[in-house]
Amino acid sequence: MWSRREFIQRSLLAAGVISLTEKFAADLVNKKDLIKVSILHTNDVHSHVDPFPDNHKRYAGRGGVQNRYNLIKKLRKENKNTLLFDCGDIFQGTPYFNMYGGELELKLMSKMGYDAATMGNHDFDNGMDGFLKVKSNANFPFICSNYDFSGTVLKDKTIPYRIFNKGGIKIGVFGVGIELHGLVDKKLYGNTKYLDPIKTAQKYADLLKQKHQCNLVICLSHLGYKYDGKKLSDSLLATKTSGIDLILGGHTHTFLEKAEKIKNKEGGTTLVNQAGWAGVNIGKVDFYFNKTSKKSLNLFDGNASYLEIK
Amino acid sequence: MKKKLALYLFLILTVVSCKLFVLTDRESENIAVEQSNSESTEISSIIEPYKEKLEVSMNQIIGYSEIEMSTGSPEGLLGNYVSDLSLRIGNQYYSALFNDTADFALLNNGGLRTFLPKGEITQGKVFEIMPFENELVVVTLSVKKMVELFNYIGKKTVKGGNRKQGVPVSGNVKIELSGETPVEVLVDNMRLRGRPYKVITTDYLANGGDNMDFFLNPIKYEKLGIKLRDAIMNDVKSKKLLDIKVGSKLDKRISYVE
Numbered sequence: 001m002w003s004r005r006e007f008i009q010r011s012l013l014a015a016g017v018i019s020l021t022e023k024f025a026a027d028l029v030n031k032k033d034l035i036k037v038s039i040l041h042t043n044d045v046h047s048h049v050d051p052f053p054d055n056h057k058r059y060a061g062r063g064g065v066q067n068r069y070n071l072i073k074k075l076r077k078e079n080k081n082t083l084l085f086d087c088g089d090i091f092q093g094t095p096y097f098n099m100y101g102g103e104l105e106l107k108l109m110s111k112m113g114y115d116a117a118t119m120g121n122h123d124f125d126n127g128m129d130g131f132l133k134v135k136s137n138a139n140f141p142f143i144c145s146n147y148d149f150s151g152t153v154l155k156d157k158t159i160p161y162r163i164f165n166k167g168g169i170k171i172g173v174f175g176v177g178i179e180l181h182g183l184v185d186k187k188l189y190g191n192t193k194y195l196d197p198i199k200t201a202q203k204y205a206d207l208l209k210q211k212h213q214c215n216l217v218i219c220l221s222h223l224g225y226k227y228d229g230k231k232l233s234d235s236l237l238a239t240k241t242s243g244i245d246l247i248l249g250g251h252t253h254t255f256l257e258k259a260e261k262i263k264n265k266e267g268g269t270t271l272v273n274q275a276g277w278a279g280v281n282i283g284k285v286d287f288y289f290n291k292t293s294k295k296s297l298n299l300f301d302g303n304a305s306y307l308e309i310k
Numbered sequence: 311m312k313k314k315l316a317l318y319l320f321l322i323l324t325v326v327s328c329k330l331f332v333l334t335d336r337e338s339e340n341i342a343v344e345q346s347n348s349e350s351t352e353i354s355s356i357i358e359p360y361k362e363k364l365e366v367s368m369n370q371i372i373g374y375s376e377i378e379m380s381t382g383s384p385e386g387l388l389g390n391y392v393s394d395l396s397l398r399i400g401n402q403y404y405s406a407l408f409n410d411t412a413d414f415a416l417l418n419n420g421g422l423r424t425f426l427p428k429g430e431i432t433q434g435k436v437f438e439i440m441p442f443e444n445e446l447v448v449v450t451l452s453v454k455k456m457v458e459l460f461n462y463i464g465k466k467t468v469k470g471g472n473r474k475q476g477v478p479v480s481g482n483v484k485i486e487l488s489g490e491t492p493v494e495v496l497v498d499n500m501r502l503r504g505r506p507y508k509v510i511t512t513d514y515l516a517n518g519g520d521n522m523d524f525f526l527n528p529i530k531y532e533k534l535g536i537k538l539r540d541a542i543m544n545d546v547k548s549k550k551l552l553d554i555k556v557g558s559k560l561d562k563r564i565s566y567v568e
Contacts, residue, residue, distance in 0.1 A: 049360075093441075104356070259336075289334065
């Protein structure tokens, strides 16, 4: 492929069309001509409303809703095609939760313009009644695809998937949660039925990509990044499914520098990302789509995914 | 009418074009949320009323301590205090829920994040000491695991060690160490017998936190449904009702033989 690229590069150079740069691939289809969709995400914010104090050993001055919001606003200004998600454990971790049951956290997330969230195990900490009591403060949906709440007070209060449209790009989003049995007190999750995360993920990936023709499929997960042994994680889910472009994670409080590229079941690429804990980081993944039809792209290369993935 | 036409056009364009979009590139970089100046008050105006009320509550005096308590090794006032109340309050829950009694309590100094000053105890101070949501559980251990447990205490205990060294146990346990080796272990004044023992601890430690591997794969694991922080609050508040200050003593529950 490189030789083909070099060939194009040389011929274009000879024709004086473009100048030589290291990022030749990016210049072939100038990124300005691409539609960029930015995905911003948090996880395990655990009620961290205020920034860490200035004398904090690790995260002095970092985090806090105001700082997060300033950053998010700046990123939205850079790209209007931006979505913001949270991957659960919004609750529990500071007295704000103990005192107000999550009301403030959800109010602030609504103000910050979250597009959707999924539930983590700690979001059950005040039981499903406790969650329901404050849920009206959220103006965004909770997307839970593998918790069957039909026999509980949360029946019809969450949705299994949602499709967003940014700059013409269709983005399908579903959510998988962690097994609550053994992790959360039974009385807190009651009759919630736990559905197989792999099967559920595949079902919604297929539905979104094939039936709804989504250009991008995103899974909001609270399974955890990676474990020793067979315990299901985002890394494992990525290899056992296909059609998911991005798994945003939580639960393990994993600080990744950037999204990790994983080969999925069909050999395609699934990215896995996680943004640490307490809102001291915001995760960011950008997807570029070409505006031109496949036909015009064929001028250069038959394979649309010929650009290098960073 | 114009609006409608524009909408139709938009819809048509969307439908026609969406299948043509092809994913060509991916980039990712997670960003640190740093301190930033903000002139807008749209966030702070939401937080403020909650924060004010919270501060009032956190500044609320819930009791008094007759002495300043810190963690320590081989034993510390704070560790002794919290493990004693964990055994007492834990067993109240254990007998009410399961009609059973645990033998002793074991915690970790790393989980007690700051010292308790002498005098007024505020609600916020208890949150500072125990910011985690750890819950009390009862873990039933075989005698073999019990030996591992006491060997762990021997290794983790250091004479005059730092804040995180030493292992807090309830006062009905007596351990004599020679170096790292336990040479005498008594529970309720008796040497270990060939039966399983029931230990009150936190779910964090019971799941192997602080390398307490002896808690893994126990005979039984029972949740008491009370957070350690709430147990501390209960103790402080109930003593205040009786006009008693909370206190603690160093009683050589873990000591070195010469």
